[in-house]
Amino acid sequence: MAPHFNGPAGTFLQRLNVLADLPADLSTVLHDLVANSRSLGANHDIVLQGDQPSQCCVILEGWVSRNKVGAAGKRQITSLHFSGATPDIQSLLHPVMDHNITTLTKTEVGFIPHSHMRSLMERFPVLKEAFWKDTLLELAIAREWEVNLGARSAVERTAHLFCEMATRLEWFGRATRSGSALRFELPLTQIQLGEATGLSSVHINRSMRTLRNSGMIEQSRHWFTISDLPKLAAFADFNPDYLLAERPRD
Amino acid sequence: MAPHFNGPAGTFLQRLNVLADLPADLSTVLHDLVANSRSLGANHDIVLQGDQPSQCCVILEGWVSRNKVGAAGKRQITSLHFSGATPDIQSLLHPVMDHNITTLTKTEVGFIPHSHMRSLMERFPVLKEAFWKDTLLELAIAREWEVNLGARSAVERTAHLFCEMATRLEWFGRATRSGSALRFELPLTQIQLGEATGLSSVHINRSMRTLRNSGMIEQSRHWFTISDLPKLAAFADFNPDYLLAERPRD
DNA sequence: CGTCATGTTGAGCGTCATCAACAGGAGTGG
DNA sequence: CCACTCCTGTTGATGACGCTCAACATGACG
Numbered sequence: 001m002a003p004h005f006n007g008p009a010g011t012f013l014q015r016l017n018v019l020a021d022l023p024a025d026l027s028t029v030l031h032d033l034v035a036n037s038r039s040l041g042a043n044h045d046i047v048l049q050g051d052q053p054s055q056c057c058v059i060l061e062g063w064v065s066r067n068k069v070g071a072a073g074k075r076q077i078t079s080l081h082f083s084g085a086t087p088d089i090q091s092l093l094h095p096v097m098d099h100n101i102t103t104l105t106k107t108e109v110g111f112i113p114h115s116h117m118r119s120l121m122e123r124f125p126v127l128k129e130a131f132w133k134d135t136l137l138e139l140a141i142a143r144e145w146e147v148n149l150g151a152r153s154a155v156e157r158t159a160h161l162f163c164e165m166a167t168r169l170e171w172f173g174r175a176t177r178s179g180s181a182l183r184f185e186l187p188l189t190q191i192q193l194g195e196a197t198g199l200s201s202v203h204i205n206r207s208m209r210t211l212r213n214s215g216m217i218e219q220s221r222h223w224f225t226i227s228d229l230p231k232l233a234a235f236a237d238f239n240p241d242y243l244l245a246e247r248p249r250d
Numbered sequence: 251m252a253p254h255f256n257g258p259a260g261t262f263l264q265r266l267n268v269l270a271d272l273p274a275d276l277s278t279v280l281h282d283l284v285a286n287s288r289s290l291g292a293n294h295d296i297v298l299q300g301d302q303p304s305q306c307c308v309i310l311e312g313w314v315s316r317n318k319v320g321a322a323g324k325r326q327i328t329s330l331h332f333s334g335a336t337p338d339i340q341s342l343l344h345p346v347m348d349h350n351i352t353t354l355t356k357t358e359v360g361f362i363p364h365s366h367m368r369s370l371m372e373r374f375p376v377l378k379e380a381f382w383k384d385t386l387l388e389l390a391i392a393r394e395w396e397v398n399l400g401a402r403s404a405v406e407r408t409a410h411l412f413c414e415m416a417t418r419l420e421w422f423g424r425a426t427r428s429g430s431a432l433r434f435e436l437p438l439t440q441i442q443l444g445e446a447t448g449l450s451s452v453h454i455n456r457s458m459r460t461l462r463n464s465g466m467i468e469q470s471r472h473w474f475t476i477s478d479l480p481k482l483a484a485f486a487d488f489n490p491d492y493l494l495a496e497r498p499r500d
Numbered sequence: 501c502g503t504c505a506t507g508t509t510g511a512g513c514g515t516c517a518t519c520a521a522c523a524g525g526a527g528t529g530g
Numbered sequence: 531c532c533a534c535t536c537c538t539g540t541t542g543a544t545g546a547c548g549c550t551c552a553a554c555a556t557g558a559c560g
Contacts, residue, residue: 068393068397070397070487076396078396078397090386090390093379094390098393099393099492128382132382133343135386139389143392144318144348145396149399149400150399151324151326152320153513189540189542190543191541198399198400200514202513202516206513237320241348242348403551439502441502449552451503452552452553453550455504456505459505503558504558505556505557506557507555508553509555510553511551512550512551513548515548516548518543519542519543520543521540521543523538523539524537525537525538526535527534528533529535530532
C-alpha cells in the first residue's frame, strides 16, 4: 500500500507516488511547498495562452480545464483535471503557454516556484521521471480524446467521457461503487461538457437524456450514477487500458 | 547552427539536438545504434495496441501514424510522424501500448533496445530530458488536434493540417519556400487524411477542392504548394506557437 | 484494383427560440 | 437578528428549422 497522505496536499502526493516511488523526505518538502494556497472562484484563468509562468500550480481541491479559444471565440476543452493534478508542469521546459488553464469550479490552488522545482529535480532525479510519466499519461488521454472527437457519435462521446471520469475518480477515492454501479460528482455545466466533447450544449442535453432514458446513467444535479459500468463502457467503446499508469497500487 | 548530421540517422540526431544539447560522444553512440535498419512497405504495423515492445523504433525515412481502431472498425489517426521521430519511446515507462503505430508509406525504420536506451539515459541524463521535451511537444500537437477535431469545420480542419505539416516539414528542410509560398510532399491518401481529420475521404476530397478553387493550395499528386501561407494560416486559425519547441536553432 | 472525382440523398447535429427551475442578492418587515 | 418576497442571472429542458457532412452511388484514371 502506498503511504497514507493527509492534508490539502494529500492527493497531490498520492498521485506523484503512483507515478514513481518518492523518498519520504521529498514528500515532506513538496508537502510544505504547497502549504500556502489560494482560493479561486469558478471560471478563473490560472494561466493564459502566451503567459510565461515562473511557478507551477498544484490543484488541491476543485476542477480545472486546459482549453484553447479559437479566432471565432469557440472554446475547446482539451483535458480535465481534479485534485492532485499539476497541469502546467510543462512550463518548466516549454516556457510559453500554448493554452489556457481555467477553473471550472471553486478551486484551491497551491504554487511551487520553478526554481524550487528545478533544484528538487536535480536532487531527486526520480521526480523528473514521475513528471515525464505524468506527461505520457496525459498524452495517452489526449489521444483517446482525439478518437472521441473524431470518430464517435454524440451519445457515444458523452458516454465515453463519463466512463473516463468515473474511472479516474474512483481510482482516487472520489467515486463509490455498489455492485456494478458507480456514483460520483462531476460538477460541470452542460456548456462545459459541450466544450469538452465538441458538441453544442443543446446536444449534450439531448445525449444525456438518451443515456438517462436508456437507464445507463442516473442523475440528480451534478451527482451521477452509472448503473452498469461494463454496459456503458461497451456502448461507448471505453477501454480503460490507456489510463493504467494512473492507477494507485495497493 | 546545430551541428550537421549526415547518413540515415541524420534527421534523428538533428531532432534530438533541437530538444537538448547532446554531447558528441552520445550522438556517435546513437548513430551507430540505429545503423542496421529495416525497410517496411506502406500500411505495415510497427507495433500494435496491447504489444509490450522491448525496443524503440526510429523513423529514418518515410511516414508513420499513431492510430486507434474503434469497435466499429473506424480508425482515428492521432498523430503523424516523419523522418527523425521516435514514436514509441513511451514504451520505456509505460510498457503496454495503448495504440498502433503504422507506416503510411514505404518506410525505413531503425531500432534501439530498451536496455541500451535505459543505460544511455543513466549515463547521459540530458537524453531523458530531451525525450521528456519531445513528449511535451507531442502533447501540445495533440491538444491542437483536439481543437481541430472538436471546434473547426471540414475545410478549416483540412487547411490547418496542411499548415501544421508544412511548418513542421520546413523546419527540417523538407519544404522549399519561394516568397510566401511553400512547396512540400505529403504522401498521404485522401483516406488517410480523412482518418487524421475525422472526416470521410469523400469530404476530404471536397474540402481540398474548395482550397484549390480558392487558390490557397495548389496540388499535383502528393506535392502541394501553399501559395500564401499567412493567408491560409489566417483562414485555418493556425498559430505555430504550439510547435515552437521543435524549431531547430540556427 | 486502389485512388480520385463528383452527384444525390438524408441523418445528425448546430442554431435559434422559448420556458421552467434554481440560486443569490437586495430589500422589507417582523 | 431572522424569515419572506421580489428580482435577476445562470443553468437546464425542449421544439422548429436549416446546414454540414456521411453514406451510397458511379465513372475515370493511373
